[in-house]
Ligand code: GTP
């Protein structure tokens with residue numbers, strides 16, 4: 076079809092036609108319901124609140140069952156997210172419920188980073204979903220969606236105001252998840268104090284720009300109840316797994332020496348309002364908001380971070396193919412640059428090592444030459460000494476021969492002139508003595 080034909084066709088007004096009889100597409104909503112029921116639903120709740128504030132008790136009370144309850148210790152070095160998934164069934168509807176506990180929240184001395192593991196957990200679930208969406212072979216139909224649909228933020232019933240940890244954490248989470256603030260253990264605060272506390276909490280949230288989840292008022296069927304409930308936020312709740320007999324009925328309640336707090340009594344607390352809003356009226360809206368608002372924001376930021384845009388700087392539609400090609404070129408360029416950098420680094424390293432080796436070789440050679448010189452000098456000295464000793468030995472031998480000759484001459488003389496003994500004796504003693512010659516004292 077030519078472009079002009081297409082334009083004319085899309086500009087044409089749509090005409091309303093009446094049907095001659097029953098066609099059957101009015102069953103479409105039923106088909107949708109049946110498909111959804113078969114597929115089942117998933118719902119993920121994140122509970123944030125200090126240790127022992129009543130998170131597990133409230134979950135048990137809300138779903139009228141006993142989930143495994145593992146008490147957290149007050150000595151966690153950091154906040155840790157603990158997800159637990161359960162399969163629940165009511166009538167023929169299957170619900171895969173995940174409850175995520177922020178274990179150790181508010182227990183560290185330095186709470187500056189307490190929000191970080193929670194934000195990271197939420198982002199990781201978004202990232203997993205995005206990765207699944209970006210796969211060539213997606214299986215979103217049976218994908219276990221772990222994105223957090225609602226964060227129940229448990230406020231400690233101090234009666235004063237919110238803590239800075241509450242405000243910082245809620246502020247960091249509000250663009251990522253639907254937050255429903257609730258005042259926990261509302262039976263520990265008096266009615267008038269609770270009223271003032273609720274007003275204070277709401278005004279603090281507004282003045283700090285914290286966006287909490289608003290029950291939707293655009294659907295006529297629930298607009299009225301939702302707008303009434305919005306005015307009741309934050310819900311002040313009481314949880315209990317204990318059943319107490321009131322009149323002739325067993326009800327969930329907390330029993331005190333002075334009376335009984337009934338969980339499902341609306342004049343005692345807002346538990347029923349919370350259950351109504353969270354499960355019975357707005358569960359689907361919470362799921363939808365998670366997908367269309369929070370996940371969409373995450374996806375947009377992530378894709379923009381990766382270089383994808385809807386329009387180029389001239390406001391022209393941006394093609395996915397072009398973006399991919401640009402990114403690919405950028406990536407290859409970067410890869411080549413890194414490769415070249417590494418090659419250069421390698422060459423430099425080799426040169427450095429080579430220079431070091433040469434220097435070492437030169438040092439060794441110098442050392443060798445030095446030792447050689449010392450050796451030659453020593454050798455020369457030894458040679459000199461040897462020569463001196465030889466000369467001394469020769470001189471000694473000569474003297475020895477001379478002494479021996481003299482001795483033999485004197486002996487001869489003695490035997491020839493016995494009468495001249497006294498005179499010769501005198502002459503004999505004027506000659507150097509044999510002993511002084513032998514000891515070397517005689518000088519030639
Ligand atoms: P951790 O998971 O260990 O952080 O605790 P938690 O927040 O899950 O609290 P949990 O539900 O285990 O409750 C802790 C204590 O508070 C228990 O003794 C509960 O009986 C009590 N508790 C729970 N809800 C309420 C409540 O609404 N009012 C009062 N007064 N006590 C409650």
Ligand code: MG
Nearest residue numbers: 130131145146
């Ligand atoms: Mg618990």
